[in-house]
Amino acid sequence: MLAIFTWLADWIVYRSLGFEEGTRLADAMHFFVEDTSKILVLLVVMIYVIALARASLNLERVRYYIQHRHRLTGYFLGSGFGAITPFCSCSSIPLFLGFTSAGIPLGVTMAFLFTSPIINEVAVIMLWGLLGWQFTLVYVVIGVLVGVSGGMILDLLRGERWLQSFAAKAYQQAESGVQNSPDAGDLPQKLTLKDRHRFASSEVRDIVGRIWKWVLIGVALGSALHGFVPEGWFAQNLGSGQWWSVPAGVLAGLPLYSNATAVIPVMESLIVKGLPVGTTLAFCMSTVAASFPEFIMLKQVMQYRLLGLIFVILLLNFMVVGWIMNAVSPWLFAGA
Amino acid sequence: MRIEVLGTGCKKCDTTADAIREVASELGVDAEVEKVTDPQVIMQYQVMSTPAVAVDGQLRHSGSVPTRETITGLLSQ
Numbered sequence: 001m002l003a004i005f006t007w008l009a010d011w012i013v014y015r016s017l018g019f020e021e022g023t024r025l026a027d028a029m030h031f032f033v034e035d036t037s038k039i040l041v042l043l044v045v046m047i048y049v050i051a052l053a054r055a056s057l058n059l060e061r062v063r064y065y066i067q068h069r070h071r072l073t074g075y076f077l078g079s080g081f082g083a084i085t086p087f088c089s090c091s092s093i094p095l096f097l098g099f100t101s102a103g104i105p106l107g108v109t110m111a112f113l114f115t116s117p118i119i120n121e122v123a124v125i126m127l128w129g130l131l132g133w134q135f136t137l138v139y140v141v142i143g144v145l146v147g148v149s150g151g152m153i154l155d156l157l158r159g160e161r162w163l164q165s166f167a168a169k170a171y172q173q174a175e176s177g178v179q180n181s182p183d184a185g186d187l188p189q190k191l192t193l194k195d196r197h198r199f200a201s202s203e204v205r206d207i208v209g210r211i212w213k214w215v216l217i218g219v220a221l222g223s224a225l226h227g228f229v230p231e232g233w234f235a236q237n238l239g240s241g242q243w244w245s246v247p248a249g250v251l252a253g254l255p256l257y258s259n260a261t262a263v264i265p266v267m268e269s270l271i272v273k274g275l276p277v278g279t280t281l282a283f284c285m286s287t288v289a290a291s292f293p294e295f296i297m298l299k300q301v302m303q304y305r306l307l308g309l310i311f312v313i314l315l316l317n318f319m320v321v322g323w324i325m326n327a328v329s330p331w332l333f334a335g336a
Numbered sequence: 337m338r339i340e341v342l343g344t345g346c347k348k349c350d351t352t353a354d355a356i357r358e359v360a361s362e363l364g365v366d367a368e369v370e371k372v373t374d375p376q377v378i379m380q381y382q383v384m385s386t387p388a389v390a391v392d393g394q395l396r397h398s399g400s401v402p403t404r405e406t407i408t409g410l411l412s413q
Contacts, residue, residue, distance in 0.1 A: 058399065059384040090346030091386050093375050098384035166376050297344065300375045 002038060002129065009034035028227025035219045035265055038129050040212065046125045047207050051200035056191050057085060059095060067102055071155070078108040079147035082115035083140070092294065096301055100167055103174030107155030110310065115147030117289050122211060123260035130268040138332065142281065142325075146289070146317045153313050162306035214261040222265035225273065235274030246322035249279045250315055253286030260288050277329040282322030289314060337365070337411070338393070340372045343386035352387040352401050359407045367411060 009030045013019050019026035062081045066074055092113060099109040119140055127136040160171060191199075263284045270280045295307055302310075339356055343349030353371050360367040372378065381390055385399035389410060396410050 063384070090344060090348070091384070093344045094342075094378050094384050094386050094388075097375055097379040098382065101379055101382075166379075170379065300344075 005034050005038040005041075008037055024227045028223040031226045031269075032219055032223040035130065035222065035268075036216060039126055039215050039219070039265075040208070042125050042129045043122065043208055043211075043215075044204055047121060047204050048200045050121045051203035052196050054084065055196040055199040059085065059091075059098065063099060063102055063104065066099075066104055066108060071105060071108070074105065074108040075111045075148040075151045076144070078104075078111035078151060079115040079144045082112035082147060083119035083143065085112075085116070092297055093300055096298070097167060097170065100163070100301075101170035101174055103171065105155055106160045106163070106171075107151035107153075109151075110154055110159075111147040111151030114150045114289065114314070115143050117260070117294075118143035118146065118285060120260065122207065123264060126215075126261065126264040130264060131271065134332075138325075139281070142285075142321055146285065146314075146321065150310075150313050150317055154310065157309065159306050159309060162303040162309070164301050164303060167301045211259070211261045214259060215265070218262035218265040221262075222267075222269040225266065225269035229269075229273050232274050234270065235276075243323070245276070245279045246282045246319050246326065249283035249322060250286040250318045253283045253318075254315075256287045260284075263287050276326045278322040278325030278327070281325055282318045285318045285321065286315070289318075337367050337391060339367050339369045339410075340377075340390040341369065342372050342378050342381060342383050342388040342390060342398075344375065344378070345373050346386070348401050349387040352389065355401065355404070356389070356407055356411075359404060360411055363408065363411055365411045 012033050013026060013030045014021055017029070019029060062085055066077050066081065069077060096109055096113070099112070100106070124136055124140065127139055160168065163171065267280055267284050270283075271277060295311065298307060298310075339360075341349055341353045341356065343352070349371060353369050356367065357369050360369070378386070378388075381388065381395050383395065383398050387401060388398035389396050389402060391410055397406060402410070
């Protein structure tokens with residue numbers, strides 16, 4: 001089904017524009033046309049379908065599901081909802097306080113916030129279109145595990161000690177049952193098909209309108225890598241034999257603040273050019289999930305110690321993911 | 337009436353405040369629109385999705401930039 005985009009790129013680049021097949025520029029152009037057309041079509045169709053399905057999912061509902069669960073279940077629920085709930089990072093603070101003041105443990109809330117930027121419908125659609133479903137599945141599992149383990153470690157270290165005092169107070173009050181927690185009465189009414197359609201089309205307009213330029217930038221970078229970095233260069237210089245390539249990838253990703261949309265096409269090119277999967281993932285997650293603007297926002301509810309702790313936990317997590325993936329990927333993707 | 341636009345300072349909150357001011361002046365409603373970014377206040381309103389709108393201390397809308405109809409509804413009470 002996706003072959004139609006290869007055909008489209010053949011037609012535009014080789015026939016209409018008359019580029020000679022096999023030259024570097026033509027290669028890069030072909031890659032650009034194929035990937036942008038494929039991704040944009042996939043995005044429009046899939047965002048609409050997904051939005052139809054989740055029109056009634058909102059944060060109040062999510063909070064209700066997560067509340068009063070066993071902790072262990074809570075981490076997975078937090079991370080899982082972080083992946084599927086429509087959520088803009090500018091709502092991080094209200095969400096954090098809403099969860100905390102309902103007595104949801106810090107680690108569970110952070111599992112939500114860790115996973116949210118890594119996994120979202122756009123990332124999954126793009127990975128699926130560019131790198132296939134096996135890789136997408138691995139990516140999703142890793143994204144959830146990064147969130148769950150990060151949350152657990154935070155709670156083991158009793159990170160809630162270093163909340164800002166008003167947030168800590170709200171949490172304690174909720175735990176001792178002073179503040180009344182929200183009940184099912186707050187849940188939204190049932191939606192009609194027409195409501196869902198309206199929601200889904202506004203989501204498509206909103207999301208695609210916001211990210212189309214990131215798709216172009218990401219794919220352009222990916223195309224440049226694709227056309228101009230020699231085959232096997234990464235494998236020779238940054239192969240999985242070099243353990244330090246993983247922390248180097250994490251550090252390189254830190255100052256780059258981007259969303260998953262722009263990074264995934266780059267990721268495809270890096271992998272195709274022989275950069276080990278684990279190193280690539282470590283680099284990309286560090287770019288997407290550890291962002292300074294986000295951290296500065298969280299300062300409003302956390303003390304520096306907690307922020308620093310979260311930062312270190314994230315970085316260590318990415319490195320562990322990178323090393324493990326480098327070690328297992330030769331078997332995992334042997335048939336792919 | 338006193339209108340608070342709650343949000344930690346993203347673009348949508350500006351859009352919301354501007355939209356409310358615009359509709360208010362069209363309708364000739366005397367509305368004092370104020371942007372609230374203090375997380376403590378936002379928490380007290382129990383808002384989790386921003387931008388949110390409170391009218392005279394009562395939470396009336398949250399989670400999106402309100403449509404014109406919604407704003408008209410908020411202003412005409």
